[in-house]
Amino acid sequence: MKVIYEPRFNYQLGVLKYLHPFDGEKFAKVVSELDGLNIEIIHPNGPISTKVINEYLNELMRKLVLSKTLVLRALEVPKIPFVGFDFLDKKILTPMRLAVAGTLLGAEKALESGGIMWNLSGGFHHASNLNMEGFCIYNDIGISYQQLRKSGHLSETDKVLIIDVDAHHGNGNAYSFKDNENVHLLDVYNEDIYPTSQFTRNRVNFPVPLKSGVEGCEYLEKLTQALELITGHYALAFVIAGTDVLAVDKLGGFKLNVEDVAKREKIILSHLKTLEIPTVVTGGGGYSKQSASAIAAAIKACSTL
Template identity: 85%
Template sequence: MKIIYEPRFNYQLGLLKYLHPFDGEKFSKVITELDSLNIEIIHPVGPVSPVMINEYLNELMRKLVLSKTLVFRALEVPKIPFVSFDFLDNKILLPMRLAVAGTLLGAENTLSSGDIMWNLSGGFHHASNVNMEGFCIYNDIGISYQQLRKNGQLSETDKVLIIDVDAHHGNGNAYSFKDNVNVHLLDVYNADIYPTSDFTRNRVNFPVPLKSGVEGHEYLDKLNQALKLLKADYALAFIIAGTDVLAVDKLGGFKLTVEDVAEREKLILSHLKNLEIPTVVTGGGGYSKQSASAIAAAIKACSEL
């Protein structure tokens, strides 16, 4: 296993960090908690290029540059008149572009080496090629998939798997790949909360909708049942390992513990390793002070796979 991390993944927002529950500096906290482990950390050389993003986002990127209102709305914070677009770009959008680069780097490396690659950031599963929402501006998996196809590392017929265990349904990925029969989605999500689009929920190949209040044993049992449906015919797998499933998280509605999250990731990665599917893990959501500890615990639990 290799960890993908860049100090600029962290959102250095000053007092503005109190406007959103997301712990923007949790990535550095994870690295600190992993100090005792002998795990290789690799860094994206730089953020994804504007050209690459434009190819994927098309009209959306033009709108994004022209209107910081759209960005505020997508980040779920009130519009602040004195905050410039340059501030948003440097403090939030640049870290997100670096996260996209991390997901692409992870995919390229796992396809060539077979190593499990763990991008601490990324997993922006509410963004699509036509929309940004839910604290997700760029769809890193969609952009990575496009580049892998363009670079010849994936063919048109290669099957790709997205396992989404963030507490929220991955509507952006479902929309982005709505017409691609070779991209399959396994989504374990809280059916009682945002986003509630039937169109994107129906796109999921292996849906695991759960009710609010689900605890670890039931969650892990339902996940395990879904994993058993998978076959060893995927060229690549992405995991969106959101920690908003934690009981202390105010946005997820589930009641998992840090230990449950660690067991979840170990269960998924063990299953994919048995199927010999190259895998890249992405961060996903997580809006509590326990998020960093849960990520670190999961990495430690999976470090010997």
């Protein structure tokens, strides 16, 4: 397994970082906790190009993503008069485009090696080609899938699996692949919280809706049962490993601890390895100070797979 990281994944926002609970500098903290371990870290060459992104977005979204007001709304922060679009582009959108490049790089390397790649960022599962919301501007999995098809890494008939264990339902991915029968989704989410679209929830092939307050034992049991339903051949799997399932996270509503998160990722990746499915893990959400430690613990637990 290799880890994908670029220092510019981190959101260097100064005092503005207090406007949103997301720990924008957690990626550097993860790498620091992995220091000294025999884990290879690779880097994307640069941000995904706006040309590639525009190929994915519909015509209206190409214009909307250039609006400071709408981007701030999607980032769930108040309108800030003295902050211009150039600042947002440099401090937030460029790190996100780097994350998209990381997911695409991970997918390419996973397909080439047949192994596991772990992108510390990415997992922007609320975005689609028609919308941006929930701190997600670009849908990195949708863009990566498009580019993998274009480059020939994936064929039209190749089956792809998305396993989403972020606490929030992945409505952006569900919408993006609503008409693609070759992309299957397994989604473990808190059914009591955002997003509540029944349309996108119904698109999930293997839904695992859970109530607020679920603890680690029940969560892992339900996840394992869902994974056992995965049969057949998949050319590639994406995993959205959000840490907002932690009990200390104020947005997820679940009660897992760091050890549960590490077990979760090991259960998923062990199962995918048994099925010989190349896999790229993406970061997803995580809004607590334990998020970095949970990611690092999960990587350590899975490093020998």
